[in-house]
Amino acid sequence: TVAASAQHVVKTYGSGDTEVHALRDVSIDFQAGQFTAIMGPSGSGKSTLMHCLAGLDNATSGVVRIGDVGLMGLSDKEVTRMRRDRIGFVFQAFNLVPTLTAKENITLPIDIAGRKLDEEWFDAIVGRLGLGDRLTHRPSELSGGQQQRVACARALVGKPDIIFGDEPTGNLDSRSSGEVLSILRAAVDEFSQTVVIVTHDPRAAAYADRVVFLADGQLVRELYSPSADDVF
Ligand code: ADP
Numbered sequence: 001t002v003a004a005s006a007q008h009v010v011k012t013y014g015s016g017d018t019e020v021h022a023l024r025d026v027s028i029d030f031q032a033g034q035f036t037a038i039m040g041p042s043g044s045g046k047s048t049l050m051h052c053l054a055g056l057d058n059a060t061s062g063v064v065r066i067g068d069v070g071l072m073g074l075s076d077k078e079v080t081r082m083r084r085d086r087i088g089f090v091f092q093a094f095n096l097v098p099t100l101t102a103k104e105n106i107t108l109p110i111d112i113a114g115r116k117l118d119e120e121w122f123d124a125i126v127g128r129l130g131l132g133d134r135l136t137h138r139p140s141e142l143s144g145g146q147q148q149r150v151a152c153a154r155a156l157v158g159k160p161d162i163i164f165g166d167e168p169t170g171n172l173d174s175r176s177s178g179e180v181l182s183i184l185r186a187a188v189d190e191f192s193q194t195v196v197i198v199t200h201d202p203r204a205a206a207y208a209d210r211v212v213f214l215a216d217g218q219l220v221r222e223l224y225s226p227s228a229d230d231v232f
């Protein structure tokens with residue numbers, strides 16, 4: 001099954017002299033249970049593609065689907081609900097709430113959605129991510145790697161259909177990057193999630209099932225079961 005797809009997606013910013021063609025007719029499917037890394041030079045449209053897929057930005061034309069639901073046909077309110085209920089996010093800047101504990105940060109999406117926490121699922125995630133003894137700490141008391149693991153747990157806790165990451169290892173040292181990538185791998189292998197990240201990190205190739213390359217707003221290449229050597 002397809003967890004998310006873009007069909008003939010075009011995204012143009014501005015108009016006239018300042019027109020920028022961020023995406024030029026991009027079509028791609030993301031199979032459920034796969035880990036995809038989107039790579040390419042700065043300005044090639046990676047963030048724009050992810051934002052359109054995740055309903056954070058509207059495509060100028062084309063069709064974006066999460067599962068079998070087309071985002072174009074939804075109202076803003078429905079898109080917000082879709083994002084909340086079916087999508088998890090991991091950002092480069094972690095985006096944790098400084099005044100909340102790790103546990104409160106992790107369960108925030110569930111609390112906001114007014115859903116009931118699945119304690120067993122929570123314990124499994126926190127155990128797998130090695131955060132069991134960090135749950136009462138605030139972000140300032142955690143290392144960068146720990147903060148990003150909290151962000152990963154937050155993305156997973158609501159059992160979303162798909163997790164999007166925007167440079168999830170962008171602010172991390174090599175060891176923490178490896179940890180976070182292996183957690184995203186585990187999200188797929190152990191928690192049956194679908195993961196799509198935008199990254200400059202060649203190490204991601206060793207963890208992803210597939211790497212797709214964007215250049216100048218177009219898909220130019222894709223690799224299955226890549227190794228880091230393929231993307232340097
Ligand atoms: P990447 O993530 O690969 O670095 P982006 O998707 O951020 O690429 O950007 C693709 C192109 O679109 C770039 O030329 C960028 O400057 C432009 N762009 C991105 N966001 C905006 C925006 N909000 N307004 C105008 N241009 C934008």
Ligand code: ADP
Pocket residue numbers: 042043047167
């Ligand atoms: P990245 O390359 O890591 O995606 P950028 O610095 O290109 O990050 O973009 C950061 C934010 O600024 C994004 O939300 C993007 O949409 C926006 N942005 C990028 N380029 C432009 C631009 N030319 N005009 C306005 N906003 C932009």
